[in-house]
Amino acid sequence: MKNGDRISGTVRSLSDGKLVMDTRYGGTLSLNWTAVSTLSSEKAIDVRNGNGKQVFKAQLEAADPGYIVVRRGADEQRVQVGKFEEFMKPKPKTDALTWTGNIDAGISLKKASTHTQDSHFSYNNKINIGKWRNDFGGTYTREKEDDTMNTENYSLRYALDYKFREQFFWQGRASYKRDWVEDLSEQSLAGTGPGYQFWDNELGSFSLALLGGAFSYGYSDGSSDNHFGASVRWDYQRYLKGRTVTLFSHGDVGHSLDEAGIFTMDAEVGLRYQLTSWSSLNVSYGHSLVSGTRDTLNERNFTTGLGVKW
Numbered sequence: 001m002k003n004g005d006r007i008s009g010t011v012r013s014l015s016d017g018k019l020v021m022d023t024r025y026g027g028t029l030s031l032n033w034t035a036v037s038t039l040s041s042e043k044a045i046d047v048r049n050g051n052g053k054q055v056f057k058a059q060l061e062a063a064d065p066g067y068i069v070v071r072r073g074a075d076e077q078r079v080q081v082g083k084f085e086e087f088m089k090p091k092p093k094t095d096a097l098t099w100t101g102n103i104d105a106g107i108s109l110k111k112a113s114t115h116t117q118d119s120h121f122s123y124n125n126k127i128n129i130g131k132w133r134n135d136f137g138g139t140y141t142r143e144k145e146d147d148t149m150n151t152e153n154y155s156l157r158y159a160l161d162y163k164f165r166e167q168f169f170w171q172g173r174a175s176y177k178r179d180w181v182e183d184l185s186e187q188s189l190a191g192t193g194p195g196y197q198f199w200d201n202e203l204g205s206f207s208l209a210l211l212g213g214a215f216s217y218g219y220s221d222g223s224s225d226n227h228f229g230a231s232v233r234w235d236y237q238r239y240l241k242g243r244t245v246t247l248f249s250h251g252d253v254g255h256s257l258d259e260a261g262i263f264t265m266d267a268e269v270g271l272r273y274q275l276t277s278w279s280s281l282n283v284s285y286g287h288s289l290v291s292g293t294r295d296t297l298n299e300r301n302f303t304t305g306l307g308v309k310w
Helices: none
Strands: 011-013 018-023 027-032 046-047 055-062 067-072 073-082 097-111 117-129 132-145 148-163 169-181 186-202 204-217 224-239 245-256 263-274 280-292 297-309
Touching: 011 224, 097 280, 117 297, 169 204, 186 224, 204 245
Parallel strands: none
Antiparallel strands: 011 018, 018 027, 046 055, 055 067, 067 073, 097 117, 097 297, 117 132, 132 148, 148 169, 169 186, 186 204, 204 224, 224 245, 245 263, 263 280, 280 297
16 A cells, blocks of 8 residues: 555455455455555456457556556566556366345335325345356335325246356246235246356346247236237446445336237346345335236335345
8 A cells, every 4th residue: 555554355346446455354345546656466357458348467566656467377477556447367267066145125204184005025045056156036016104004025046047148148047926915916937948147257247038929918807818929138236436325226127029018127127235234225116017917007116214134
């Protein structure tokens, strides 16, 4: 550091002017890159060049204050610290089980001329074992004003991916949503198809999957519709400000393949601010839309609350 301190640990990433390191004595640290004098790495890391298009592996070696030596095989270059904008530790390829997830909850109570109770709960899990990835979770939303229930529903989902190439995978997905207020009381989807992982590193991940399968819709009077269709699913996550802020978005859009012309969308976008190593403050906006069925559904939800992660 420029003040003479030396910090040892595992470098995770440099982005947005923040150097993120894991240390034994202080956990995960986020350091201002402008305070760093020089740096060395025992192993090669992924360095992004100046135009932001090419990523190459290089080992970094400490040099005079204000400089870092970049070594690529037999070639080495002395570079100013200020020239570095982004690098990260490569994600290791392992068959060991990894488990990440989070729970977000928000509750709002209001007593005035009316008594309003709003609550939202979401649960997300990702379990990876070698080339297999499991993604499952659920949500519950309830809005009540005096004795009138305006919204009450829950949803469940499960996806299984198999990575057969570095960035290509095959996905099978099933989802179910139950609503006790709307005429469109049940929605279910089952599909399978190919996917592409654009990136998955210390700074975030982004994937798309194209699925073909069956849509099923149930109504409050017990009747139901079934259709074949196709959908596009996305999953995006980006860490900002030294991993203190997370921008995320996930959802899918689909269309039936028959004359019914059913269109469906279920999407969410939000921000999660890291309060501690395990807790966060989150804000999100969700939009659910179903058209072409007997009852058109168009719901928008804005939620905020606290969460835990692992």
